[in-house]
Amino acid sequence: MFEAPEMKQFLGDNPPMNWGKWGPDDELGSLNYLDAKEALRGVSQVRTGDVFTLQIQMGRAEAPGDPAFPGRHSIDRENVLDESSWDGDGGPYFGGGARYADDSAHIFLQGSTQYDSLGHVWYDGQLWNGYDARSTIGAMEKASVLPIAEKGVVGRGVLIDMARYRGKNWLDKGETFTHEDLEAAAAAQGLEIESHDILLIxxxxxxxxxxxxxxxxxxxxxxxxGLTYSRELVEWFQSKEIPNLVTDTIGNEVFKEPDSGVSMSLHCSLMRNLGIAFTEITWLEDLADACAADGRWSFLYTAAPLKVVNGTGAPVNPIAIR
Known part of the structure; x- marks a missing residue:
């Protein structure tokens, strides 16, 4: 039976790393590139003021329901109070007779459009920036989603439409592309991917x-x-100083490398080693249609996941403003 190599072996002895670049206590990684100057560069992309929300609906009743990574499920929401609560004597009384609805939900924090924490995926016993993987036991004590949520993500977003570039409604299962394909697609769109761009695919x-x-x-x-691993691709992301990778897939990369069978190689090489934030399950259809209509593929991108203490990830509704 074929066995995939261990991640350390697959990525090599000296992979590109950003550990220590922002100090020994850093939990933001490449999001550190997004300073006030980068926020203003993002604002400068706004021309028409058109707003696009990029989260999928949560708890959609109609088939096929909500997409989620295997083993997770979408939001399980239920009413706690509604008008029927006062059909008998069980509803709470408020002076003046006001009534209200209330509900609760059980969710996977990464069961919808969401940000991964930088500590979400690791190998060889260490998280982003060299933190001990045992710091994940019971709670994500280091490199949780909270620092990302506290900072917020604001900058110039650029959309690379690989499906449109390849003349398809959607790419095929397991179809791969590289950083060179991203550059070629960008050129076809009349776009240059610049340093510190938030990269949407x-x-x-x-x-x-x-x-x-x-x-x-x-x-x-x-x-x-999705993107497929090569050292050259990782070096490209590092040299471009990309802070955030955003895609319309559940896993942000081809799930299984076609030749080696390794899974989550980019989570390890881009997130764990370079500190690049991953945003997954992002709705890009309306934004892509608007960009294609007028040929403008850059915009202000803003996002802030929920401030979940010790969270491995959190839901988010990113906003693109053109």
Whole structure:
């Protein structure tokens, strides 16, 4: 039986690293690139003021429901109080007779559009910046999502539409692309990917989720389309000082490398080693159509995940303003 190599072996003895670049206590990683100057550079991209919210709906009742990584489920929401609570004598009384609705929810914090914490994925016993992986036991004590949420993410966003570039409604299962493909697609769009850009990539995968309406297609031998690992790709991300990778897939990369069978290689090489924030399950269809219509593929990108203490990730509704 074929066995994938260990991550340390796969990535090599001296992979590109940003550990220590922002000090021994850093928990923000490459988001440190997004300072006030970068926020203003993002604001400078706004022309028409059109606003696009990039979160998928949570708790959608219609088929096919909400996409989520295998083993997770979408939000389980239920009413706690509604008008029926006063059908008998059980509803609370307020002077004047006001009534209200209330609900609760059980969710996977990464069960919708969400940010990963930098400590979410690791190998060889260490998280981002060299933190001990045992600091995850019971709670994410280091490199949780909270520092990302406290900072907020604001900068110039650029959208690379790989599906449109390849003439498809959506990429095929397991279809891969590289940083060179990103550069070629950007050039075709009349766009240059600049240092510190927040990089959004459309594969059309969420469009396929809703239009095909066949979850079994997605979860059978789960293997989404996406970026595939090479050392050159990691070096490109490092040299470009990309702070944030945002895609419309559940895992932000091809789930299984086609030659080696290694999974989550970019979570390890980009997030764990370079400190690049990952944003997943992002709705890019409306934004992509608007960008294609007038040929403007850059915009102000803003996001702040929920401030979950010790969280491995948190839901988010990013906003792009053109």
């Amino acid at each position: 459309r594969t059309g995968w969420l469009k396929a989720w809703y239009e095909l309406n066949d979850p079994s297609f997605f979860y059978d031998e789960f293997n989404e389309p």
